[in-house]
Amino acid sequence: MSRAGQLLQVSSGWGGAGMVVGLVFLVLAWVLAPRVRHLADDRPVLFRADAPELFALVDEVARAVGTRSVHAIAVDGSINAGVMTYGVRGRRLLVLGMPLWEVLTPGERIALLGHELAPYANGDTRNGLAVGTAVRTLSLWHHTLGPLPHPSVIEMVVNALYVVPRLLVRGVLVLLVRLTSRAGMRAEYLADRLAARTASTQAAVGLMDRLLITEALGVLLRSEANRAALGGATSSREATAQADELWGLLTAYAASVPEHKYERQRRAGARRGHQVDATHPPTHLRRACLLVGEPVAAAVVPQARRTERIATELAAARTEVARRLPRDGLGD
Structure with missing residues (x-):
């Protein structure tokens, strides 16, 4: 029964x-x-038939890392990237934040792909069925039991009744995250190592430096996206031109940052303990760890023609993401 x-x-x-x-x-x-993730329909999603060259690159990176590839690629406006599972069969979805992808060099993009696929190769427990599902479920419970905004008298009573269950759920969630944090930090260092072996130490270190300027990229991107929205593109050609201008400005800014500013950011990050998020070790420690020992060469080498074809495959998605930025924001 x-x-x-x-x-x-x-x-x-x-x-x-x-x-x-x-x-x-x-x-x-x-x-x-616990919910099974499904493909989101609120952002461009590419399959193998849509982007054969991009999937070929991801496949090659996955082989170099030592894991299986992805089944779909979603593109959004976040300055981030990640791999997650979806569906009952546990298929993999690569989420590419177009703002981050645009400012990286071809080698740094390979390092990014290697880093995001690496947790599935090095046994990161946070991506496992048991721990990953538990964290997502507890997070859902914590959100569901949250206080209702602008409550009526009855809703104030409901909010009061939710206090103890919500505190219990929060306590279990915090305990689970702390118990897995050391293993998670170790997995991130291992992911960086695999990224370096895949794309070269130089590319992996370059990726770390780009992560130091994501805050400035976000400010610039919001400003330019809002300015473009005021222009009100009336045709697909105008929308494409505005998107090209937006990504061009972002890429030009990233390329214009001199080395001494990166060094200043590295020193400031070391003082403040800069982290991509709470699940990642401090960025300056990750960078220092990569520079220990002899540099390694790339197992997956960028190819100019492949880079151009991938840009063509992503053209429609990058225009759509740029169009949605004023409404959707930068995501997570």
């Missing part, structure tokens, strides 16, 4: 009130049950 059937059988023995309680439990179980 299923868990739902057992719950109904038990609650039916309590009379009518028990049935009501059982139904409430069933609704809560349905709302708070």
Whole structure:
């Protein structure tokens, strides 16, 4: 007998009130049950037929890292990237933040792909079925039990009743994150090493430097995206031209940052403990770790013609992302 059937059988023995309680439990179980990720339909998603050269590059990087490749690639406006699973069969989705992709060199892009695929090769527990599902489920519960904004009298009572369960969920979530943090930090260092072996030490270190200027890139991107939105492109040709101008300005800014400014950012990051997010070690320590020992050469070498073909495959997506930036923002 299923868990739902057992719950109904038990609650039916309590009379009518028990049935009501059982139904409430069933609704809560349905709302708070672990969810299988699905492909988001609010951003451009590419499959192999749409971008054969990009998928060929990802396949080559995956082989160099020692893991399987992805089944789909989503493009959004975040200054970030990541790989996650979706669907019942656990297929992999690569999420490419177009602003980050645009400012990287071809070698740094390969390092980025290597770093994002590496956790699946080095046994990062945070990407596992048990721990990953637990963290996502607890996060959903914590969000669901959050206080209702601008509550009425009844909603104030509900908010009060939610306080203790929410604190318990938060405590378990914090405990789980802390218990896995050391393994997670180690996995990030290993991912950096695999990225260096895939794209070269120089490319992996260059990627670290780019991460130091993401805040400035975000400010510039928001400003330019809003300015472009005020222009109000009326045709697809104008939208493409505005997107090209936007990404061109972003790329030109990243290329114009001199080495002494990167050095200043590295020193400031060392003082402040700059991190990409709470799950990553300090960026300056990651960079220093890469520079220990002899530099390694690239296992996957950028090819100029492939880079051009990939740019063509991403052209429609980069225009669409630029068009949506004023509305959607930079994402996570």
